[in-house]
Amino acid sequence: MDSLTQIVLGAAVGEAILGKKVGNKAILYGAIAGTLPDLDVLASYFTDTVTALSIHRGFTHSILFSVLFAPIFGWIVSRYEKYKNFKNWSWLFFGAFITHPILDAHTTWGTQLFWPFDIRLAFKTIFVVDPLYTLPFLVFLILAFKQKRNTNKRSIYNKTGLIISTTYLALTFLLKAIAYKQFKTDLESKNITYLQIDTRPAPLSTILWSANVETKDAYLLGNYSFFDSQPITFINYPKNHDLLGKLKTNPKVKQMIAISEGWYTISQKNGNLYFNDLRFGLLNFNPDATNFVFQYKIEVDITGKVNFIEVPKNKKDGKKMLSELWTRIKGN
Template sequence: MDSLTQIVLGAAVGEAVLGKKIGNKAILYGAIAGTIPDLDVFASHFTDTVSALAIHRGFTHSIVFSVLFAPLFGWLVSRYEKYKDFKGWTLLFFLALFTHPILDAHTTWGTQLFWPMDIRLAFKTIFVVDPFYTLPFLVCLIIAMCYKRTSKKRRIYNNIGLTLSTTYLAITFVLKGLAFSKFEEALSNQNKTYEQIDTRPSPLNTILWNANVETKYNYLLGSYSFFDTQDINFEVYPKNHELLGELIENEKVQRMIAISEGWFTINKINGKLYYNDLRFGLLNIEPNSQDFVFKYLINVDGQGEVTFTEEEKTQRDGKKLMSNLWQRIKGN
């Protein structure tokens, strides 16, 4: 999830653990702990694109990380804070660190919660930024902060925020199931044979859902809003995996394929190869758009070294996507 959401979650967890004993300091340390796992993004400054993608939401988002570092952070803070309860600090840091990857596991990217096992847990029920999850949670936390640490109302409002956010997460599974059944029904009605379906919510909401459908030679991309009145339309995107040629055997290409879980297409434009990660959809929802959210130029130097360079996204791309999404959410 986005940084603000993880700060709010960490802060609320900190309040639940030690708020009654140390007041807003529990919120502060919980917020700090809630952001620590995302420090893995700095890996992009020290390594190549493929390695940075593999590292992201890896070790720092694992149970192992929470178990190892919670006592360390708990010990450090208990050394200089007036409140000296090592166990209390350790519990605060553990829960704030651990709930971070648990929440991220609900997104499309997912987390390697069970690192070092190569398993990425991704429920794909919520977008990385979802105001319906964050804003009520944030409001409840702010209200709780306005009361003294011994006040029952402080704990009540914090618990309301935690309950609302958790309930919303549970509801997203129901919404995903309903959307999935609609995609299955549409494919059946249109007599389309397929190998697998991958569904996820569109940006900022859980009303409009997207589906990637794999067939033998193509991917079918479709969308469904709970306000739709017409049939689901699927756009055809050829896999074009053969365009990779011998590059398909390259180690970095294989790592990219593993990272995208096999959901990718290849384009050749003006003699250049592009790798499109389908899991995150398109920036432009117009028919046959090739503006994928994550699109990489494949470079091969004179020594045969392969590198991936992500295509930059502009503010204009974001504005156009938001406008298109709003129209699509309202139904077809």
């Protein structure tokens, strides 16, 4: 999830664990702990794109990280804070650390909660930025922050925020199931033979859902809103995996395919090959769109080394997508 959401979650967890003992400092340290796992993004400054992607939401988002580092941070804080209980500080950091990847596991990218085992949990029930999850949570956290340490109102406000956010997160599984059934029914009504379906929420919403449908030689991409009155329109994108040729056996290419979970197409433009990660869809809702959210130019240097260069996103496309998103949410 986005940084603000993780700060709010970490702060609320910190308050729940240690708020009555240290007051607003529990919120402060919880907020800090809630953001620490995302420091793995710094890997992009020291390594290549593929390696950085494989590291992201890896070790720092694991149970092992939480177990190992919570006592370390708990010990450090207990050394200089007036409240010296090492055990309770450790529980605060553990709570904030572990809830971070658990929340991230509900997004499309997912997380390697069981690192070093190569298992990525990605329930794909919530977008990385979802105001319906974050804003009510934030409001109740602010209300709790304004109360005195030992008042019942403070605890009630914080618990209410946690209950609302958790309930909404649970509800997203039901919404995903309804959308999945709708996609499946529509495909069957069109007599489309497919291998598998992958569904995910559209940006900023759990009202609009997107689906990737794998067929033998192509992927079908479609969107469904709970306000739709017309059948779903699926757009065909040829796999073009054969364009990779011998590159398909290259370790970096194989690693990239694994990261995308096999949901990718290859396109060619001006003699260059592009790797399109389908898991995050497109930047607009046009039927002929080809500007994927994550698109990488495949470069091969004179030594045969393969590099993936992420294609920069156009800000105009982002603004246009937000405009089109609201229109599409209201139904087709």
